[in-house]
Amino acid sequence: MNKSQLLSKLWEQYAAITPSAKKIHDLLEQKGEKIENDHIAIRTFNDPRVSIAVLEKLFVQLGYEEKGDYIFESKKLFAKHYEHTTDKNAPRIFISELELEKCSSELQQTVKQILDSCDPAVFENPELVISGTVWEANSQEIYQKLLAESEYAAWMYVYGFRANHFTINTNALEGFKTLQDLNQFLENNGWKLNASGGKIKGTPEQLLEQSSTLADLQTIHFKEGEQQIPSCYYEFALRYPMANGALYQGFIAASADKIFESTDVKLQK
Template sequence: MDTLNQILEGLMTRYQQRVSDVKKITQALKERGIIQELSDIENDHIAFRTIGVPQLGIQSLEKIFLHHGYQPRDDYYFEQKKIDARWYAPPEDRLPRIFISELRVDDFPSSIQKLIHSFTDEVKSDPVDDLDLNDAAKVDEFLHSPLWRTPSWNEFNTLAEVSEYASWTIYNKYYLNHFTISVHNLPEPFNTLEEFNKLLLHIGINLNNAGGLIKVSRDGLLKQSSSVSQMIDATFAGNEIHKISGSYVEFAERKILPEFTHLPADKIGRAHRREGFETANADKIFESTYSSQTRKNVN
């Protein structure tokens, strides 16, 4: 478990350095006495994006987390975005769920497939198979290292025209896409997404409005919001620097399942709340890195 904790801490450390909204949100919660430290926040889940080719994708990246006790749960398919996904339950409730998605490369025109494979073919075999999964430093280094060449600005835009998920992933590799604040475990009145979003807007956090500020599951028991990805300076091939979307923050409210609503608040745990994810919600959350949303972050 110590190794897994170190891997997760490594991911969060670099993610926080890259996403200044995390500090902004944390500071606002501290100032209002809602939390003392970031560790007071329950991390609902973290998410990764991958490319669906035989030597990479979900089947490769998941090996790291399966090795450390995570269990696969539901699969999801996003037809319009040409994405598959799977989520994993942690070995302990205090740890975040993990959500891994992958691009369905074979669903794209041959010219786009060829361009994507020009990157992924540089990886000759599954890199996780050669990784010492019990060495936290090595795993951390792998998750933050290039897998293939840096794309050119033209290649990035060619991909973005057909899939902004593809362009983001080809540039960012396995960088943590987002972490998620479990809003329902915060003190009142900030334990509902409606009230928490008011705070976020008040402190100047741009929220993803695709499908509405709050995305609600069909059963009404899972509510999700997300910030819009901040724009980062990205260095492309030939040392060209352009601003592209980085990572973002998600916010989730998991309602108590009807059969457990009679329980006192101090007896409510993860097992008593709505589990899993919702395709319709996640479909819109993906757009937190899309230009339709990030244009709002350009000054």
């Protein structure tokens, strides 16, 4: 699998459970915009079988290198971002992991049981990052148990290894000079934005502004019955030049912390 194939597969999986992303993408293209992808985000646990160190391998093989790391204390997350060494138009990759040792013993045990239920060979698959749920994710009881402590863990249980969100590079849009302009356009066309921490996270002084839609809802068929659960969302990033004139390439942890909440069940109400 080459880089283009991997990125296409990630988009294909993402769009399948995030129909709003395809609609927004098409709507902007109808306005004559050429969509560029700023970054793709992926979630996991820090269990050594599925940690960042495992998921990064395929990206590194395809020319990506680590460029920064981030800590999200309140959500008990650690993350790294990667940039392609030669293709400057390739999207950044942002991989986060839940720090299990900082969670309750009950959550740790539940995640361990989920991973232990899998054939160990699935974790050796070099394409694990696009494998979805490699465990049986059909228990509403397990989902609710995880959700009570960590929305992130509950999302992982239901959706597994896939892109959690794609991000439009707002700098590349010609008809929108500010993120506020883009947000207003999206709201005028019926999309709800994540307002946690404000609809725009970050400032020009921080060199990065971000916003996002609320996640779509997918009907999940648990053995106990059906339930609608937030799937994925579409993010929008506007980067500002550093002192040397080059655009800032990293991320702001405080802003990303609020972007994570785009999949939060509570924001859907």
